[in-house]
Amino acid sequence: MHKDQDPVMQQKREVLARFLGVEKVALRISNGHLYGFKAFFHGNDEAYLVLSDAEATQAAENAVQEKLWLISLESLFAYFDINASPADLLGKIRIKEIRQANEEIKKLIHHTSGMEPLRKRMISFGNRKNLLADYDQTEHYQDGFFIYRLY
Structure with a gap:
């Protein structure tokens, strides 16, 4: 089903x-996915996720390992x-280096508690908004x- 036809x-x-x-025509649907879901763009400087409760929890759990x-x-x-603020790093370090650091931290977590306890704990503390609404x-x-406003 074409993305514009998805009810x-x-x-x-x-x-x-x-x-x-x-107007709804002012909103574009992303081609790709963020945390497993499509985003919406409004103009050139706003992006949003619109999710059901279950989708928001799933997206937040996915976001944990990316952040x-x-x-x-x-x-x-x-x-x-x-x-x-970690945001101070942006612009001072390449995205590739951040992704590499993230992968190394992911390995450390995998060899200790595993990702699942961290995901569950972060969500149980009400961190969906912190994980998904970067703006x-x-x-x-x-x-x-x-x-959730992304930017």
């Missing part, structure tokens, strides 16, 4: 259009009360769906 994606597009107060570098640095900075760490609810 669930059309429903999500309508919900996001109402949330943003725009291990970020989670690790945030945890270290918080533990030692250091006023720095503002806010989870919005509209007409049966959760909306």
